[in-house]
Amino acid sequence: MEIFKKCLHIKNFIKTYSLLFLVYLVCLVSFNSDLSVDPENIEKYRAELTEYVRNNIHTIRDQQNDRKLHIKKVCEDYVIDKSKKELKQISQSLDLTPNELAKLKTPNFPYIYHAKEQNFVWCGVPKAGSSTWTYNLLKLAGTETNNSTKIHKILRDYYPKPKNKSVFRGTFKFMVVRHPFERILSAYRDKLEDYSRDKEYRDGYYYEHFGKYIAKKYRDPTDEIEKKEPSWREFIAYVIDTPISKFDKHWIPIWTLCSPCNIKYNVIAKMESFAVDTQFILEEGGLDDELQVEWKHHTGTGQSGDLQREYYGQLSQAEMKKVYNKYKLDFELYGYDPQIYYDLAFDA
Structure with missing residues (x-):
């Protein structure tokens, strides 16, 4: 009986050790x-x-x-x-x-x-x-x-x-480097989406130099938008139309x-x-x-996928491909795939 108990103890120890080792491997694989x-x-x-x-x-x-x-x-x-x-x-x-x-x-x-x-x-x-x-x-x-x-x-x-x-x-x-579509979304959210944040940390620099112009040029006058900041779609329209040489450093292609x-x-x-x-x-x-x-x-x-879907789900496939063309060299040089973002866009 004593031998059986010892064997059972050893067996449980092995099982516990194996479980801990498995958890450790999962941590490493992460x-x-x-x-x-x-x-x-x-x-x-x-x-x-x-x-x-x-x-x-x-x-x-x-x-x-x-x-x-x-x-x-x-x-x-x-x-x-x-x-x-x-x-x-x-x-x-x-x-x-x-x-x-x-x-x-x-x-x-x-x-x-x-x-x-x-x-x-x-x-x-x-x-x-x-x-x-x-x-x-x-x-x-x-x-x-x-x-x-x-x-x-x-x-x-x-x-x-x-x-x-x-x-x-x-x-x-x-x-x-970073996936171009993630990088420009991060740049928009950090610099242009919230005027109060821009005002607090940068004295309104991005609104004065980019946001005001983007909202004025790309906002449909019939849209009842109360926000002064440019919307995501307005920012994307600006990206598509503007030569990269006029981009801010936060969204200019990395290869430049x-x-x-x-x-x-x-x-x-x-x-x-x-x-x-x-x-x-x-x-x-x-x-x-x-x-x-x-x-x-x-x-x-x-x-997160939900955040990506919230923003890129607002864009059409045609718009996405135009944005891709702006950052094509980043995609090619650094081996990024645009397809997962294309899948979020709607068919125009």
Whole structure:
């Protein structure tokens, strides 16, 4: 009888251990780079996240190599070793000017930040983890603030704009990208949807420079709309009609900011796999002793299906395809699929 009890105890222990191990595996799988991670989960599973990245470092490197090879191929298709005549034809097919297309391979120093002591370069893309990495750079510089508006204003005080391409030699380089349709929705909600928010944090800058114009030009005078802010559909009409060179940095295509055909990035992180990719940056860049994975200013990030449906369900298939054309190079360069958003739109 005593032996039976011991065996039963061992059996129960094994079952309990197996269950705990299964839960642990589920936690690790939740950090798979193809899945999104909510901000609160970063805090809760930081130790597991670090272990996951270190245990899967070779797999993540392979994924990064695939991203970089894909970008190289797209660059070859559009700008690398192309004649002036070819570039003119390509720019016309994309509804771009040759000067706009040239941004694919021209360093855009206003968005480049060089941390000399840590020997890395970050290209900051607004609405793609920029608040998090601005906070990180200020932390490395020995100053911290939780004021999300102030941090962007003071960053250049510590990291002056580079003067030439020498900053790219021998440095660890990374950037963060995001699904174009998610990014422009986040930009609209953060900057244009709520005037009181704009007034409080930015003295009404976005309403004065964009919102007022958009509402005036695209609002049907017969519509009984009391709000002064532009609606989502009015913003989309503006995006479709406006040359990208006149876009604000928060919704201009990413490829215009970070010169993907000129700068050879070590890591192309994605907001959709932000936790894993950020931890990978810390590991590969030798920053894991100075920084940890955090997520600042995540308003509109990891948007729910209901939220996507609420906004993109207002647009027609034809409108969606026109918006896609504005961001076509972002979709192609960074491997994003527009179809899930097309499925939300209505047939005109």
